[in-house]
Amino acid sequence: MKRNNRGMSLVEIIIVVAILSIVAGGITLGIGFMTRKPADECANKLRAALQSNRMTTMGKLSAKIEVLVLRDDPTHADGIYIKETIGTAGDASVKENMTRIGDVDITIQYTVSTGGAPVTITPGHPLELSFNRSSGAFNPLPGGGYCTEIVISKGSLTRTLKLYYMTGKIELQ
Numbered sequence: 001m002k003r004n005n006r007g008m009s010l011v012e013i014i015i016v017v018a019i020l021s022i023v024a025g026g027i028t029l030g031i032g033f034m035t036r037k038p039a040d041e042c043a044n045k046l047r048a049a050l051q052s053n054r055m056t057t058m059g060k061l062s063a064k065i066e067v068l069v070l071r072d073d074p075t076h077a078d079g080i081y082i083k084e085t086i087g088t089a090g091d092a093s094v095k096e097n098m099t100r101i102g103d104v105d106i107t108i109q110y111t112v113s114t115g116g117a118p119v120t121i122t123p124g125h126p127l128e129l130s131f132n133r134s135s136g137a138f139n140p141l142p143g144g145g146y147c148t149e150i151v152i153s154k155g156s157l158t159r160t161l162k163l164y165y166m167t168g169k170i171e172l173q
Contacts, residue, residue, distance in 0.1 A: 042080060042102035043152045043159035043172055049082045049099065050129065050161075050170050057131040061086055067108060067150075068126035078104045080121075106154045113165065114145035131168055138165040 049065060056063045066083040070076050080102040087094035109118040110127050121127050129147060130139045138146055146165035151158055162171040 039154040039157050039159050042106050045101040047172050054131045058136050064130035066126040066128045069123050071123050109151045110147050111149040112145040113148050136168040
């Protein structure tokens with residue numbers, strides 16, 4: 001009985017290592033995309049809502065946006081929401097729209113032009129933004145100063161919205 005037990009050739013080993021590295025790379029990319037997706041979606045939805053609100057305001061309707069975190073709310077699931085109010089307070093035609101833009105594990109912080117540390121949006125402490133009707137520029141925040149940047153993060157990934165308060169431009173970085 002003759003035994004042909006020579007093992008594996010160098011070419012076979014190289015092919016196996018190449019296949020394993022391709023599979024490992026695919027898994028790594030897939031995990032990276034899955035962890036980035038919630039922060040990216042939140043940043044894109046917030047940017048789109050701000051741009052829409054700006055156009056509504058410049059179209060001669062009074063409008064504002066609040067970015068808020070809701071927890072233990074009986075009418076909404078826990079998460080980050082945009083509350084868009086269109087119309088003047090006290091007017092019968094005021095419309096309010098709540099849109100969920102992210103989970104509670106996403107952190108949103110904003111920076112004010114007057115300086116100081118970034119402020120984290122928490123339950124009961126929303127960020128209220130509105131635009132000037134005639135110019136489309138951002139209005140000052142209720143506490144004074146202007147919001148210059150919004151940082152949205154989940155884990156190690158961050159997305160930054162730069163707000164140019166003099167022009168109303170919003171840039172996603």
